Amino acid sequence: MYFILERINSPADLTQLSISEMEQLAGELRRLIVDTVAENGGHLASSLGAVELTLALYKVFRLPQDKVVWDVGHQAYAHKILTGRRERFATLRRKDGITGFPRRAESVYDVFGVGHASTSVSVALGLAAARDICGRGEHVIAVIGDGAMTGGEVFEALNHAGELKKNVIVVLNDNGMSIDGHSGALSDYLSRLRITPEYIRAKHELEGLIKHIPHIGETVYKTASLIKEGVKSAIVPGGLFEELGFRYIGPVDGHNIKLLTEVFDEVRQLDGPILVHVRTKKGKGYIPAEIEPEKFHGVGPFEVSSGQVKKKAAPPSYTQVFSDTLRELARENRDIVAITAAMPSGTGLKAFGEEFPERFFDVGIAEEHAVTLAGGLAAGGVRPVVAIYSTFMQRAYDQIFHDICLQNLPVLLCLDRAGLVGEDGATHHGVFDLSYLRNLPNLTIMAPKDENELRQMLAAAFSYNSPVAIRYPRGAGLGVELQKELQPMERGKAERMAVPEVDAAAAPVTIFAVGSQVDSARQAAVRLKNEGIDAAVVNMRFIKPLDIDTIASVVNNPATKLIVTAEENVLAGGFGSGVLEAIADMGANVPVLRFGIGDEFVPNGTQKEEREYCGLLPEQMAEKIAARYKKAVEK
Numbered sequence: 331m332y333f334i335l336e337r338i339n340s341p342a343d344l345t346q347l348s349i350s351e352m353e354q355l356a357g358e359l360r361r362l363i364v365d366t367v368a369e370n371g372g373h374l375a376s377s378l379g380a381v382e383l384t385l386a387l388y389k390v391f392r393l394p395q396d397k398v399v400w401d402v403g404h405q406a407y408a409h410k411i412l413t414g415r416r417e418r419f420a421t422l423r424r425k426d427g428i429t430g431f432p433r434r435a436e437s438v439y440d441v442f443g444v445g446h447a448s449t450s451v452s453v454a455l456g457l458a459a460a461r462d463i464c465g466r467g468e469h470v471i472a473v474i475g476d477g478a479m480t481g482g483e484v485f486e487a488l489n490h491a492g493e494l495k496k497n498v499i500v501v502l503n504d505n506g507m508s509i510d511g512h513s514g515a516l517s518d519y520l521s522r523l524r525i526t527p528e529y530i531r532a533k534h535e536l537e538g539l540i541k542h543i544p545h546i547g548e549t550v551y552k553t554a555s556l557i558k559e560g561v562k563s564a565i566v567p568g569g570l571f572e573e574l575g576f577r578y579i580g581p582v583d584g585h586n587i588k589l590l591t592e593v594f595d596e597v598r599q600l601d602g603p604i605l606v607h608v609r610t611k612k613g614k615g616y617i618p619a620e621i622e623p624e625k626f627h628g629v630g631p632f633e634v635s636s637g638q639v640k641k642k643a644a645p646p647s648y649t650q651v652f653s654d655t656l657r658e659l660a661r662e663n664r665d666i667v668a669i670t671a672a673m674p675s676g677t678g679l680k681a682f683g684e685e686f687p688e689r690f691f692d693v694g695i696a697e698e699h700a701v702t703l704a705g706g707l708a709a710g711g712v713r714p715v716v717a718i719y720s721t722f723m724q725r726a727y728d729q730i731f732h733d734i735c736l737q738n739l740p741v742l743l744c745l746d747r748a749g750l751v752g753e754d755g756a757t758h759h760g761v762f763d764l765s766y767l768r769n770l771p772n773l774t775i776m777a778p779k780d781e782n783e784l785r786q787m788l789a790a791a792f793s794y795n796s797p798v799a800i801r802y803p804r805g806a807g808l809g810v811e812l813q814k815e816l817q818p819m820e821r822g823k824a825e826r827m828a829v830p831e832v833d834a835a836a837a838p839v840t841i842f843a844v845g846s847q848v849d850s851a852r853q854a855a856v857r858l859k860n861e862g863i864d865a866a867v868v869n870m871r872f873i874k875p876l877d878i879d880t881i882a883s884v885v886n887n888p889a890t891k892l893i894v895t896a897e898e899n900v901l902a903g904g905f906g907s908g909v910l911e912a913i914a915d916m917g918a919n920v921p922v923l924r925f926g927i928g929d930e931f932v933p934n935g936t937q938k939e940e941r942e943y944c945g946l947l948p949e950q951m952a953e954k955i956a957a958r959y960k961k962a963v964e965k
Contacts, residue, residue: 373403652802669716
């Protein structure tokens with residue numbers, strides 16, 4: 331089935347292939363990528379669009395001596411297959427399998443670990459500077475998509491690279507954003523013309539000749555330069571990059587392997603910062619992905635023949651409940667506006683934008699700007715909601731501190747995908763937000779136990795005239811009934827959960843839990859009851875402020891032998907730490923057992939597999955609580 335691909339074990343094997351064989355190989359790569367993602371899920375459309383680009387780069391440059399840095403890594407599946415992981419590609423994103431993003435520990439060809447956007451140019455410049463310091467001569471190439479170009483870090487790096495004049499190549503894989511309208515044979519011709527040694531030599535000789543004309547040489551040269559720049563900007567894109575100090579080449583057809591190899595072969599002989607603008611099509615070669623590239627950007631398992639996603643019957647997701655509830659609230663309150671950072675579909679705000687276009691802002695991959703924009707909106711008298719995945723909100727920490735909390739502005743931060751997220755793995759887990767937010771004054775932090783409580787928390791957030799953060803998990807809710815009426819929630823008030831046949835006032839064990847771990851705690855308590863141990867469960871709801879009165883009532887209860895905390899966040903500085911601090915401030919001495927994420931990055935797998943890895947399944951919790959309880963009563 332894979333006549334050429336089965337012979338490719340490293341990029342070096344590409345050097346022996348003809349252009350026609352490379353084109354056949356492109357088709358085989360696409361078949362393998364489509365078949366694998368159909369089973370495992372993953373980032374399909376971007377990877378399909380970058381197949382020829384990857385082949386051309388890896389045929390021309392000498393890896394691993396030369397370094398290719400992939401931005402985000404959404405488009406790097408062909409890279410993984412060509413760099414010795416063909417046989418393991420079926421394990422993509424699975425437990426103990428290869429990750430969905432380049433990872434340094436996985437392969438010598440994975441030059442830098444990625445997963446968050448807009449970092450590749452900074453990394454490439456660092457690699458180039460290290461190369462020069464160490465006296466080496468390898469090429470360094472950054473491959474970045476047009477979407478990642480909306481991140482400010484890219485322009486900081488481009489500006490610095492242009493200043494340093496290092497030999498670094500940036501390949502802009504433009505698969506959607508119209509930076510310009512030029513394409514076709516003329517652009518291909520101009521791209522070839524501008525990189526040939528003969529053209530560059532002739533250009534320098536002509537400049538020298540004009541400058542040496544007696545008396546008027548400099549004036550003529552400056553005038554000619556102005557005319558040249560005016561004509562060039564009219565027919566050749568890339569003026570912005572050239573102003574930043576880069577030699578701009580393109581746009582180049584990103585699916586023409588012959589042209590790409592010619593361009594890269596010439597580029598590798600040039601000095602200084604170079605930007606090659608490549609035009610590709612997301613989803614190339616798989617019709618459903620070409621038609622709906624957004625749907626197939628990050629997709630679950632699907633039927634190859636139809637492109638239909640394999641969906642299991644499930645309650646609505648937390649994201650969907652957030653989307654529906656926010657629009658419901660916005661219909662009643664015209665001051666509510668919504669902001670996202672290039673994730674309108676992923677965060678559930680696409681429907682909001684369609685219903686309230688004048689109150690919706692998609693800022694691109696610019697989380698810092700999103701949060702400060704919200705600060706400005708709040709200062710201007712409206713009620714902004716910033717919906718960003720937990721892992722990406724980390725980028726805006728200073729803005730949350732300085733532009734929101736310090737000024738006590740009523741901004742609602744909605745952190746989707748909080749906790750363990752499944753197959754995307756360590757780069758995407760949202761397990762740090764409680765720790766990096768809990769220390770900020772003025773901020774209220776909530777986590778719902780189920781999708782109905784998320785509705786109530788959203789309504790409550792607008793009743794507080796101060797900053798609020800709500801974090802909620804990826805995936806389906808618990809299937810509870812959604813109450814139509816939205817009622818304000820008393821700030822900082824916990825909720826005691828009912829556990830069958832357990833008297834909370836007499837229970838020797840109390841579990842304080844937040845968010846997704848409330849249901850796990852309740853299930854663990856049922857298991858403990860079956861073992862003869864009564865455990866009460868408290869849904870804390872608020873990580874900040876903590877319900878100190880409820881904690882104190884348990885601490886001061888003579889029946890209490892063990893306190894347990896449960897969260898889907900790192901233990902360092904998280905919810906459990908807050909409970910421990912409260913107990914210490916009370917001067918109490920009571921045993922405490924904490925459940926959460928240890929001091930490590932959790933590898934990819936399903937969410938259930940990851941929770942099992944962290945000891946967060948109800949049966950694991952019950953077993954550990956029982957063992958600790960027995961030790962406590964023996965003392």
